[in-house]
Every structure is written in structure tokens, then in C-alpha cells.
Amino acid sequence: MELTSEQRDMIGLVRKFVDAEVAPQASELDHRDQFPTEMVEQLKQMGLFGLVIPEEYGGLGQDLVTYALVIKELSRGWISLSGVVNTHFMAAWMIQQYGTEEQRRRLLPRMATGELRAAYSMTEPHAGSDVQAITTRARRDGAEYVIDGRKMWATNGLRADLVMLLAVTDPNARPRHRGMTAFVVEKRAGAHEQPGLLVPPQLKKLGYKGVESTELVFDGFRTPASSVLGGETGLGQGFAYFMSAVELGRVNVAARAVGLATAAFEAGVKYAQQREAFGRPISNHQLIQQKIAQMGTKIRAAELLLEDAARKKASGGRADLEAGMAKYFATETAHWCTVESMRIHGGYGYSQEFVIERLYRDAPLLILGEGTNEIQQLLIARRLLERDAI
Ligand SMILES: Cc1cc2nc3c(=O)[nH]c(=O)nc-3n(C[C@H](O)[C@H](O)[C@H](O)COP(=O)(O)OP(=O)(O)OC[C@H]3O[C@@H](n4cnc5c(N)ncnc54)[C@H](O)[C@@H]3O)c2cc1C
Known part of the structure; x- marks a missing residue:
């Protein structure tokens, strides 16, 4: 990718942080399902919570390409850390795009x-998929x-101070999405109970710990009427606002996938050169080389789709096709690479070591x-059929 020196500096800073502070500790925190408090403090110090917030509102004012590459680097260390900032970015982006000046x-x-x-x-x-059924x-x-x-x-449901919430304000509206409104709800961070809101214990998960x-x-x-995103003009616009933010979310997930796939690739390539079988490093065996070639090629293709989607979204135009393709391909690649890398690791890949x-x-x-x-493929096909309609 062609990057400015400012972009390269920012990404280099994050990469250094990930290599020094995140990667060495991530698996231990994951196994304990422990929130990365110190890492989050460091993210704050680096200004990353304000990465895409314009400078006039106190942020770093970076573009979406830089955002995608920063997320990729964080996820190369641990996707949970990118999860801490992702919902935050989406909510901030919505406030910046659709909020009133007072809200901004x-x-x-x-x-x-x-x-x-x-x-x-x-x-x-x-x-979930059927958002209009909320x-x-x-x-x-x-x-x-x-x-x-x-x-x-x-995600971040307990520790968040704000929730960007989609709710039905007019149940009689047809189509249903015209009766939905986005609210910026302020709540007490860390409180399981407060008047009118219960946050049950966190859901137990396979990963993303x-x-x-x-x-x-x-x-x-109860939330003040001023918490309607965009004020009076935001009434009935919530679905459209959330769908636009989801495009940003898909760029984010594609970036996470490229980061995670890169980590799986790097682990596999390193192990293949260390481990010996039949008198030589397994990296000399051609079937292992095939895995390395396929992983490297797919990750590069995923990166290019990611860049394409980030640039399209940054241009302000509709980016559902590009974001959908990047999300679909990059995440399938990431999933596939983790299995291939595990195969390279043999039995040790199954160990927590x-x-x-x-x-x-x-x-x-x-x-x-x-x-x-599945939904991405429906969206991609719909857009391609529209584009090439006869
Ligand atoms: C760890 C985690 C974190 C999350 N964080 C957030 C968050 O912060 N905020 C938030 O709002 N949501 C969050 N989600 C929710 C997530 O976005 C939904 O789980 C996802 O959109 C799928 O919805 P669902 O689980 O209800 O599945 P369903 O919609 O019930 O889908 C079940 C299956 O049916 C398929 N399916 C559904 N409709 C169709 C169709 N028309 N054609 C073909 N197949 C179809 C789906 O592809 C899937 O295979 C999170 C989920 C997880 C697991």
C-alpha cells in the first residue's frame, strides 16, 4: 500500500506496541478471560480511542485506511484488544456523521x-441478521x-459509559425500519444494575475472551430526549445510521481478519523452520511449502480487498459491496489459515503452549x-446482479 509518512509512523508505533506489550501477554490473559486493563490504558495514552475523531473534537483525525491498518496490527496481537476499541470507533463515527453539533x-x-x-x-x-425484527x-x-x-x-456492554442503541420509536411504521431510531444512551460504566438497566454477568464464549x-x-x-442521535431529524433514521456504521464495522472485521491470519501465518512459518521431521526442517517438505504459499497468497488478496473497501468507505460513497467482499474473503481466509497453521504445528498446535x-x-x-x-454473500450477489442487470 502507498502510505504517507504520517500513516507509516502511526502504524509503526502500534506494531511496536503490539510486539512488545500485547503478543507476549495475550494468550495468558485469554486463558484467564481477563480484561487487558493496562493495555487499554496504553491505547488511551497513544490517543487510539480518538484515532478517527476529527482534530477539532480532540481526536487524531486519521482516515479510514489508517484506521484499518491500525486494527490489523492490534489484531495481529489479539483481536480482543481491537474489540475494546471497535464498538467505540463505530459509535464515535456515528456521532460525528449523524449527531447534532451539541452531541459532538x-x-x-x-x-x-x-x-x-x-x-x-x-x-x-x-x-441478529434480521435487524428489522428488533x-x-x-x-x-x-x-x-x-x-x-x-x-x-x-461487546463492552458492562464497561462502556455510552451505548449506541437501536430501538423502535414507531411500531406502526411500514416498512418497519422507518420506525427505528438511534439513541446515545449514557449509563454507569461497570455497574451491573442501575435504575431501569440490568447488565447480567458476561456471556461465556469459545474465544474473543x-x-x-x-x-x-x-x-x-429513562434517557433524555436529547439522546436521540441527530435530534429531531434523527427520528426514524436509526436503521439507516446503523447500516451505514455496519459498513465501517465490516471494514473493521476484515482488518481484524487480516491481522489474525497474519499472526497464524507468522506462527506457522516460524514453526515450520524450527521443527524437524525425517531429518530436515518440515519447511523443506513440499506439502508444508504448499500451505505457506496458499496462506501467503490468500492473506495478500485479503489485504488488497481490505484496502479497496477502506478507501471506498473513506470516499463517502456507498461501500456495501466492497466492505462485504473484504469481510467475507478476509474472514474465511483467517479461519482457513488458523486450521492450516495448526496442521503445520502438528500435535503441538493443539496445546495451549x-x-x-x-x-x-x-x-x-x-x-x-x-x-x-451467509448474509455477506446475499448482499454481494444482490449488488452484482443490480450492477449487471440486463
Ligand atoms: C462475540 C460476539 C460479539 C458480538 N458483538 C455485538 C455487538 O457489539 N453489537 C451487536 O449489536 N451485535 C453483536 N453481535 C451479534 C452478531 O452481530 C450476530 O450474532 C450476528 O449478526 C448473527 O445474528 P444471530 O446470532 O442472531 O444469527 P441468526 O440471524 O439467527 O442466523 C443464524 C444462521 O442463519 C443464517 N441466516 C439468517 N438469515 C439468513 C438468510 N436470509 N439467508 C441465509 N442464511 C441466513 C445465518 O447466516 C446463520 O448461519 C456479537 C456476536 C458475537 C458472537
Whole structure:
């Protein structure tokens, strides 16, 4: 990729941090399912919570290509660390794009420093892919809205101070998505209970450990009317706002996938040169070389799709095709690379002694999150058929 010296400096700084501080500790924290408090403090010090927040609101004002490459580097160390910042980036991006000036001035400077951290909550227990089926309700009551409903799989749901929440404000609207509104809900970070909101203990997961995923149970939760994203003009726009942010999320997941695949590749290449079988390093055996060639080629292709999607999204145009392709290909590549790298490791790949077992457990999330890869393929096909309609 052609990068400016500023972009190279930023990515180099993150890579150094990942190699020195993240990679050596990630598996241990993963095995203990422990939140990476110190790493998160270091991310704050590097200004990474404000990476894409404009300078006028206290952020670093970096573009989406830099964002994607920073996420790739963090994920090469540990995708859970990129998970800590991902929902935050998406919420900040939505406030910047669609918020009122008052919301931007009030929230973005404190989000840029990491003083306020954000979650992003759309999914419900009965509705993931089918977002229009959500039922969480926000009813106007004087100067407030009252929220009732149950959200599922909110990453950073406990520790976040803000939740970017999608709720139904007009259940009679048809199509249903026109009756949905985005709210920037302020809550008490770290509190399992507060008036009208319960955050149950974190969900137990296969991988993606360390960062919490929680339910959010709203029962008469009151939020000021000023928390409607975009104010009056935001009413009924929530679905469109969230879908646009999901494109950014897909660029993010593609970047995570390239990072994770790179870590699996690097582990496999290193091991192949250390391990001997039949009197020579296994890297001299042609079937191992085939795996290295295939992994390297697919990762490079995934990187190029990622760059294409990041540039398209940064240009401000519709990027669902590019983001969908990048997300689909990069995440399937990451999942496939973890299995191939595990094969290179032989029996040791199955042991917690080597990083590959963690990468292998982390990879499937990328296939499922931000829209499953089945849904990506539907979107890609729909757009290609539209484009080449006869
Ligand atoms: C660890 C983790 C963290 C997450 N973090 C967040 C978060 O921070 N915020 C948030 O809002 N959500 C989050 N999610 C939710 C995630 O985005 C959803 O799980 C995902 O969108 C899939 O929804 P679902 O689980 O309800 O599956 P379903 O929608 O029930 O899908 C089940 C299966 O049916 C398939 N399917 C569904 N519809 C179709 C169709 N039309 N055609 C073909 N196949 C179809 C799917 O591809 C899948 O294979 C997270 C999930 C996980 C696991």
C-alpha cells in the first residue's frame, strides 16, 4: 500500500506496541478471560480511542485506511484488544456523521481520550441478521424516552459509559425500519444494575475472551430526549445510521481478519523452520511449502480487498459491496489459515503452549460477527446482479 509518512509512523508505533506489550501477554490473559486493563490504558495514552475523531473534537483525525491498518496490527496481537476499541470507533463515527453539533461537542472530546467508552447495540436474543425484527421500544414521555427491551451480545456492554442503541420509536411504521431510531444512551460504566438497566454477568464464549459480551436488559430505563442521535431529524433514521456504521464495522472485521491470519501465518512459518521431521526442517517438505504459499497468497488478496473497501468507505460513497467482499474473503481466509497453521504445528498446535490454539478459537467470531458470511454473500450477489442487470 502507498502510505504517507504520517500513516507509516502511526502504524509503526502500534506494531511496536503490539510486539512488545500485547503478543507476549495475550494468550495468558485469554486463558484467564481477563480484561487487558493496562493495555487499554496504553491505547488511551497513544490517543487510539480518538484515532478517527476529527482534530477539532480532540481526536487524531486519521482516515479510514489508517484506521484499518491500525486494527490489523492490534489484531495481529489479539483481536480482543481491537474489540475494546471497535464498538467505540463505530459509535464515535456515528456521532460525528449523524449527531447534532451539541452531541459532538459534548461527547467526542471525552471519547477521544477514552474517558468515555462506547458500546454498539443492535442485536436482540431473537433478532441478529434480521435487524428489522428488533422489538426494543423507546416511548416518548415528556422530555424523556422510556426504553424497554432486551439486547444481546453487546461487546463492552458492562464497561462502556455510552451505548449506541437501536430501538423502535414507531411500531406502526411500514416498512418497519422507518420506525427505528438511534439513541446515545449514557449509563454507569461497570455497574451491573442501575435504575431501569440490568447488565447480567458476561456471556461465556469459545474465544474473543478478555473483552466482555453482555446482554442489556432495559426495563423502564429513562434517557433524555436529547439522546436521540441527530435530534429531531434523527427520528426514524436509526436503521439507516446503523447500516451505514455496519459498513465501517465490516471494514473493521476484515482488518481484524487480516491481522489474525497474519499472526497464524507468522506462527506457522516460524514453526515450520524450527521443527524437524525425517531429518530436515518440515519447511523443506513440499506439502508444508504448499500451505505457506496458499496462506501467503490468500492473506495478500485479503489485504488488497481490505484496502479497496477502506478507501471506498473513506470516499463517502456507498461501500456495501466492497466492505462485504473484504469481510467475507478476509474472514474465511483467517479461519482457513488458523486450521492450516495448526496442521503445520502438528500435535503441538493443539496445546495451549502455542499461540495457534487461541487464534483457532478466535477466528470463527469473524465469520459470524457484523453480519454472517451467509448474509455477506446475499448482499454481494444482490449488488452484482443490480450492477449487471440486463
Ligand atoms: C462475540 C460476539 C460479539 C458480538 N458483538 C455485538 C455487538 O457489539 N453489537 C451487536 O449489536 N451485535 C453483536 N453481535 C451479534 C452478531 O452481530 C450476530 O450474532 C450476528 O449478526 C448473527 O445474528 P444471530 O446470532 O442472531 O444469527 P441468526 O440471524 O439467527 O442466523 C443464524 C444462521 O442463519 C443464517 N441466516 C439468517 N438469515 C439468513 C438468510 N436470509 N439467508 C441465509 N442464511 C441466513 C445465518 O447466516 C446463520 O448461519 C456479537 C456476536 C458475537 C458472537
